[in-house]
């Protein structure tokens with residue numbers, strides 16, 4: 001595990017419960033301009049984040065493959081969808097197609113690059129969904145991802161700092177604890 005990911009794991013272990021409680025508060029009592037704040041914070045987060053030094057999402061999570069993903073990627077690999085599914089995927093209890101293994105079979109573990117980047121699943125292209133609207137509809141996603149993704153962790157940290165620091169006023173005018 002890289003130094004960066006070791007540090008991240010320690011931060012998660014220390015902050016997970018506090019962050020999840022904070023996200024629940026935001027979900028139940030969102031600041032009026034929450035979606036706009038998310039856009040501003042997203043820019044800051046990506047200015048400070050290098051995914052090629054991380055790849056923890058590809059190492060520890062699985063994307064969900066849509067039918068279009070299956071069509072596009074299997075064609076790119078000169079496989080049938082059936083062959084692609086049999087080689088790498090399983091259907092979960094909700095009927096979604098997921099990777100059997102982690103790290104993802106398409107991750108180059110030396111360079112942290114995706115070998116099917118141009119045709120990667122939509123889920124990967126949009127991960128970690130920081131500016132998806134409404135943000136309150138994605139809080140459950142952020143609660144899960146904050147344990148895996150340093151960018152999500154940073155986003156929550158920054159949102160907490162703004163709200164707790166009084167830079168963003170919540171409707172009730174009370175700081176989050």
Ligand code: SF4
Pocket residue numbers: 057058062063104105106107108113114115116117120121124
């Ligand atoms: S398809 Fe590519 S971007 Fe998606 S999890 Fe696998 S390696 Fe990562």
Ligand code: SF4
Pocket residue numbers: 049050051052054055056057058127128148149150151152
């Ligand atoms: S999206 Fe998050 S987990 Fe994935 S590589 Fe970037 S910072 Fe790491």
